[in-house]
Amino acid sequence: HGDSAAVDARVASVCPYCGVGCQLEYQVSRGSGEALVGEGQQAATLADVRELSAPSDAITREATSHRQPVADARLDNIIAVSGRDGPSNHGRLCVKGRFGFDYPRHPERLIRPLIRRDGVAKGLDANFDPAHPLTHFREASWDEALEVAAEGLMRLKRAHGPDSLAGFGSAKCTNEEAWLFQKLVRTGFGSNHVDHCTRLCHASSVAALMEGVGSGGVSASFMQAEQSDLIVLTGCNPGVNHPVAATFFKRAARRGTRIVVIDPRALALRRHAHRSIQFTPGADVALFNAMLNVIITEGLANQAYIEAHTEDFAALAEHVTALTPEAMSPLCGVAAEEIRAVAREYATAERAMIFWGMGISQHTHGTDNARCLIALALVCGHVGREGTGLHPLRGQNNVQGASDAGMIPMVFPDYQPLGDTAARARLEALWDTPLSATPGLTVVEIMHAIHADQIRGMYILGENPAMSDPDLDHARSALAHLEHLVVQDIFVTETAQFADVVLPSYAWPEKDGSVTNTNRQVQRGRAALRAPGEAKPDWWITQQLARRMGLAWDYAGPQEIYAEMQQGMDSLDNIDWARLSEENSVTYPCLTPGGEGEDVVFGEGFPRASGRARFVPTWPTPPDETLDDDYPTVLTTGRQLEHWHTGSMTRRAYVLDSLEPAAVATLNPVELERLGIAAGEALSITTRRGQITLATRADPLTPAGMVFVPFCYAEAAANLLTNPALDPVGKIPEFKYAACRLARAESA
Ligand code: SF4
Numbered sequence: 145h146g147d148s149a150a151v152d153a154r155v156a157s158v159c160p161y162c163g164v165g166c167q168l169e170y171q172v173s174r175g176s177g178e179a180l181v182g183e184g185q186q187a188a189t190l191a192d193v194r195e196l197s198a199p200s201d202a203i204t205r206e207a208t209s210h211r212q213p214v215a216d217a218r219l220d221n222i223i224a225v226s227g228r229d230g231p232s233n234h235g236r237l238c239v240k241g242r243f244g245f246d247y248p249r250h251p252e253r254l255i256r257p258l259i260r261r262d263g264v265a266k267g268l269d270a271n272f273d274p275a276h277p278l279t280h281f282r283e284a285s286w287d288e289a290l291e292v293a294a295e296g297l298m299r300l301k302r303a304h305g306p307d308s309l310a311g312f313g314s315a316k317c318t319n320e321e322a323w324l325f326q327k328l329v330r331t332g333f334g335s336n337h338v339d340h341c342t343r344l345c346h347a348s349s350v351a352a353l354m355e356g357v358g359s360g361g362v363s364a365s366f367m368q369a370e371q372s373d374l375i376v377l378t379g380c381n382p383g384v385n386h387p388v389a390a391t392f393f394k395r396a397a398r399r400g401t402r403i404v405v406i407d408p409r410a411l412a413l414r415r416h417a418h419r420s421i422q423f424t425p426g427a428d429v430a431l432f433n434a435m436l437n438v439i440i441t442e443g444l445a446n447q448a449y450i451e452a453h454t455e456d457f458a459a460l461a462e463h464v465t466a467l468t469p470e471a472m473s474p475l476c477g478v479a480a481e482e483i484r485a486v487a488r489e490y491a492t493a494e495r496a497m498i499f500w501g502m503g504i505s506q507h508t509h510g511t512d513n514a515r516c517l518i519a520l521a522l523v524c525g526h527v528g529r530e531g532t533g534l535h536p537l538r539g540q541n542n543v544q545g546a547s548d549a550g551m552i553p554m555v556f557p558d559y560q561p562l563g564d565t566a567a568r569a570r571l572e573a574l575w576d577t578p579l580s581a582t583p584g585l586t587v588v589e590i591m592h593a594i595h596a597d598q599i600r601g602m603y604i605l606g607e608n609p610a611m612s613d614p615d616l617d618h619a620r621s622a623l624a625h626l627e628h629l630v631v632q633d634i635f636v637t638e639t640a641q642f643a644d645v646v647l648p649s650y651a652w653p654e655k656d657g658s659v660t661n662t663n664r665q666v667q668r669g670r671a672a673l674r675a676p677g678e679a680k681p682d683w684w685i686t687q688q689l690a691r692r693m694g695l696a697w698d699y700a701g702p703q704e705i706y707a708e709m710q711q712g713m714d715s716l717d718n719i720d721w722a723r724l725s726e727e728n729s730v731t732y733p734c735l736t737p738g739g740e741g742e743d744v745v746f747g748e749g750f751p752r753a754s755g756r757a758r759f760v761p762t763w764p765t766p767p768d769e770t771l772d773d774d775y776p777t778v779l780t781t782g783r784q785l786e787h788w789h790t791g792s793m794t795r796r797a798y799v800l801d802s803l804e805p806a807a808v809a810t811l812n813p814v815e816l817e818r819l820g821i822a823a824g825e826a827l828s829i830t831t832r833r834g835q836i837t838l839a840t841r842a843d844p845l846t847p848a849g850m851v852f853v854p855f856c857y858a859e860a861a862a863n864l865l866t867n868p869a870l871d872p873v874g875k876i877p878e879f880k881y882a883a884c885r886l887a888r889a890e891s892a
Contacts, residue, residue, distance in 0.1 A: 155672035156228060156728065158659055159241040160316060160652035161788050163538035164366075164388045165661025166241050167230025167728060170653060170672040175219040219249060220673040222653060231367065231729055232663055238387035239786060243799035245653060248673060250796035251275045252635050254648035255677025257289030258282065266624045266642045268610070274636040281636075281646065286678065286688075293603075293645040294692030296628035297333070300601040306334030306580070310590050310599045313340045313551045314606025315540035316789075318657025318669065320705035321682040322542070322549040323557070324697075325605055328686055329584075330550075331577040332693040336562060336584030337599065340551045341789070342543050343587040344612055345502060348510030348874030349536040350547065350559075356518040356760060357527075357534070358752035360547065360559055364497065364533030364744045365663035365731070369393050371531030374402045374418075374493035379428070379503025379513070379880075383412040384785045386501075386537050386662075393499075402493075404486060406431070407503060408780075409852070410845040419486060422847060424477035425778045426767035426881045429509055431483065432516030433764065434472035437464040438487035439523055445491070449525030453749060456759045460519060463761035475764055491524045495531030502539065502782065506880040511873040512762035519759050527757070528747040538662035540789065545660030548715060553584030558713045574712050586875040587613065588868050594622040601628040603689070605682060606649075610638035611790035611858060614866040614877040615833045632685055637792050638858055648679040655681060657702045658724055660732075664741070666719055667729045767881040768869035769832070775883035777815075778850040779831060781862045782879075791856030807836075807857035810843035811886075815851070819886055826889035829853065831882050834864035837889045851886060855879075 152174040159166040222245045227235040252274040258281035260266070272280055284292070300308045311333065313325040322340075329338035342350065350360040357363070366389045369375050375393065382390035394416050397403050402418035405411050414420040423431050439445055440461050450457045469480035469487075476483075490496055498521055504513040518534060526532040538544045550557030560567035562581045572579050585593055591613060593599040602623075613619035623629065623642035631643035640646045654675040660666045683705060690697045699705050703721045710716045718734040719741075731741025749755040771778065786804040787794040794800045809827050811819075821827060823842040828835060829851060838853070838860040846852050855862040867882040 151223065153672070155670050157653070157670045157672065158541070158667045159237065160541050160793070161240045161244065162386055163541060163543060163662035164232050164386050165230070165541060165659065165663070165665060165667055166233035166237050166388050167228040167667065168237060168241055169226050169228050170222045170245070171224040171226070172672050173221050173223050175221070176217055219676065221249060222246070222672060230667070231665060232365070232661055233388045236388045236391055239803070240788060240794065240800060244788070244794055244797040246798055247793045247796040248634070248651035248653055250635070252796065253676060254634055254636060254646065255679060257284045257286055257648060257678070258636070258646040259284045259289060259292055260644050267620065268638060268641055272641060277636050280641070286680070289645050289647060290688045290692055293630040293647065294689050296644060297601050297603065297630065298693055300628055301333065304600055307337070307598065308600040309333040309335065309602070310337035310585065311603045312587065312605070312607040312609060313338065313546060315341050315543035315546045316606050316652070317542065317546065317682055318655060318659055318702065319542065319545040319549050319666070319709065320657050320702040321605070321686065322546040322551045323705055323709050324683055324686045324699075326550040326557070327575065328690050328695070330579055331575050332690055332695050334580065336553045336580055336582060337590065338551055338584060339553050339587045339590070340546055340607060341540060341612060342547050342552065343876060344879070345539045345543055346505050346536050347586075347876045348505045348507070348871045349500070349514045351874040352511045352514035352518060352760070353534070353536070354559060355758065356515060357746065357757045358750045359745070361544065361664045362533065362535040362662060363527055363746050364535060366392055366499065366535055366537070367663070368531055368533060368744060369396045369401065369497060370399065372396060372401050372495050372497045373531065374404060374489060374496040376404045376406060376490060376496070376498045377411070377413060378406040378498065378500050378517070379505070380499055380501025380537050381409070381411050381782070382499070382537065385539070385783050387785065389537065402489070404489065406486070408847060408850065412845070419489070421478055421482060421486060424475065425780065425850060426507065427476035427764065428504065428507070428513045429516055429762050430467070430472040430475035430764035431478060432513070432520060433464050433467040433762065434469045434476070434483045435487035435490070436460070436516070436519055436523060437467050438469060438484050439491045439520070440464060442488070444488065445523045446525035450523065453756055454522050454759060455754060455756045460759040460761050472764070490520065495529060496524065496526045497531065497533045497535060499535045499537055501537050503880055505536070505874070506876055506878060508768045508869050508871050508878045509765050510871045510876050512765070515760045515762050518757070522757050522759060528744065530744055533744065535662070541661070542659040544662060544664065545658070545666070548660060548713065549709065553586055557709070558715050571712055574708070588870055588877055589875065591619050591622040594625050600626065602626055603630045603632070604639055605632045605686070608637045608639045608790040608792055610642060611855070611861060611863065614863055614868040614879060616861055616863045617834060618868065632682065633792070634679070635792055635796065638790070647685050648677065649682045649685060650675045650679055654679070658706060663731065665729045665731050666716070666724060668724045768878050769867055769881065769883040771883050775831065775885050777884050777886050779829065779853065779865055779882040779884040780850060780880050781853050781855045781866060784854045784856070787854065787856040789856065791858070795856065807838040807854070807860035808841045809838050810841045810846050810852045812846050812848045812850070813842045813844060814848045816840060816842055819888055821888050826891050828887045828889040829865060830885045830887070831865040831867075833866070836860040836862070836864055837891070851884065
């Protein structure tokens with residue numbers, strides 16, 4: 145829409161989708177409506193171009209997702225997006241960054257606060273139409289909605305104590321919004337029950353990194369791949385999930401960098417790879433330990449580096465003695481000679497990097513997986529120099545920043561331990577409030593605590609656990625069981641359908657703020673659109689709730705919030721708002737005023753008490769579920785190139801949803817033939833927790849014995865099937881491995 149409209153403004157910002165953090169420019173046509181923002185004003189809004197109050201007949205999710213965005217001359221519109229020369233994208237964008245920006249004008253956009261109608265049950269209702277929510281909710285003024293939202297939370301706190309409340313924030317929000325959210329939970333609710341999608345993403349990687357090297361961030365940017373002689377890509381699929389980072393890897397390969405792909409699924413990037421190893425799903429620890437065995441027993445370890453910069457090497461060396469390639473080969477399905485070959489190549493490279501994704505982290509042994517990768521890099525001294533490093537490719541656009549800002553239940557901002565009295569005293573002084581030192585519950589633990597009547601009220605900002613949590617029947621029944629749920633979002637998401645109060649917030653192109661990408665680059669996002677109706681900025685809504693809970697907050701906007709963050713987070717030293725606004729991107733840590741941030745860290749040692757990194761030995765352990773006659777196939781889940789997370793934005797972006805409009809399971813053609821199903825025909829997938837039906841797609845890259853399902857489709861929600869078993873350290877569910885049964889179905 146709007147392709148004939150004039151460009152009235154060009155606004156520099158950042159992509160809101162993945163952790164690459166591409167810088168972009170919106171080309172905006174201004175609408176004629178003058179009062180799109182402003183309390184109490186009712187000028188041109190989305191409501192004017194749809195019959196908001198007219199209940200619809202039953203409209204399925206499939207039909208609503210294909211609605212065109214609202215085209216109305218009174219509204220601001222983004223008519224095109226182009227890449228800017230940001231440090232992580234050099235002008236490039238993927239399909240999401242180029243075409244994924246009409247969702248703020250989708251007819252389902254929330255424009256006024258909503259309160260659940262008396263007598264309407266909480267939960268998903270096939271007859272609910274998010275574009276016409278007044279069948280289940282009534283509109284309310286901001287005053288009334290905030291009062292009901294805050295009073296419901298306070299009532300539970302008064303009756304049952306601080307531990308009866310919890311909050312899920314979002315990695316799609318800005319750093320400033322994340323800071324305020326966790327501050328509200330810690331100072332208003334009075335607990336540390338605050339978490340977000342890092343728990344479903346890289347929590348195990350962060351746990352292993354904190355333990356091993358003393359910092360949860362990457363040790364080097366992905367641009368450093370171009371300085372590497374060899375890069376390992378394991379448990380990640382950058383061509384799909386970090387597409388612009390993948391362009392750096394391809395460029396590196398063209399210049400002679402050897403790419404080694406280690407993954408149960410063959411990746412599109414294998415075409416650029418020097419070596420591609422497909423191993424048995426869930427057997428990562430066996431494979432990596434065998435590589436460590438080869439490196440240590442063949443004298444390829446970097447002894448000078450180990451002695452200068454690490455501790456506990458002797459224990460690791462002894463531990464892996466028995467974990468030979470011959471012993472581990474039957475477990476991981478890789479020939480011993482191939483294990484030896486890849487171990488030798490990694491160890492003897494002058495400069496090597498390891499990149500990993502959720503194929504590593506989303507396991508019950510996810511922390512052990514990451515411990516192995518850390519050990520591989522340390523044994524070879526592949527850390528702290530250009531072209532070397534450890535890089536967990538972060539998922540959401542701001543999962544790094546939201547984690548840094550403290551939206552984690554077991555640490556304060558900047559990963560400061562709750563039990564560190566000096567760190568706690570510093571925040572208590574900054575916030576003028578005593579803080580709890582008791583670790584809070586994590587995402588899946590909170591769902592269990594709701595069923596146990598421990599958690600009774602929640603505030604959920606931008607997160608969609610009714611789609612993103614494992615074992616959705618359990619998660620959804622927990623949400624329905626809550627006595628009071630406040631959801632703040634831009635649409636009536638699946639989670640909002642369980643809410644007592646729904647608060648309409650700004651979409652990303654309507655916001656100012658900062659976000660931090662996978663490279664530790666803090667970047668400036670800018671508002672391009674005026675928000676429709678009575679939607680408000682997330683920081684404003686959180687502040688209003690805080691005031692009604694008795695906190696004397698008075699922030700004027702993101703700049704003031706960021707200034708407070710700088711007082712509580714040393715990682716932001718020398719990166720003030722003015723500098724961010726002028727330079728758009730500054731890497732942390734930045735050691736001097738005006739200095740360049742550190743693209744590569746740990747050259748001088750590690751931020752641990754000893755200054756040394758630590759080896760942590762691991763034992764191969766099988767996935768939580770084993771395959772058997774009833775459930776003989778491995779189910780694994782993930783993302784598609786065109787869709788993002790639970791699809792709340794991309795399934796409402798017309799081009800993206802037109803490219804991938806329906807749920808699809810990908811299987812090896814051999815598997816399809818075994819099942820007697822042609823590509824495109826319907827498949828039933830059943831696990832011990834649920835069943836879905838969806839169409840099939842032939843994919844020779846998926847190994848026989850496995851099915852891959854994206855988790856963004858509400859009409860065939862993959863997480864109805866997934867296993868909620870948790871990694872004991874990172875508390876991340878095993879999304880990458882569930883035992884399932886496949887069967888031909890009549891129709892998808
Ligand atoms: Fe956006 Fe990631 Fe695509 Fe870049 S690679 S345009 S940050 S989704």
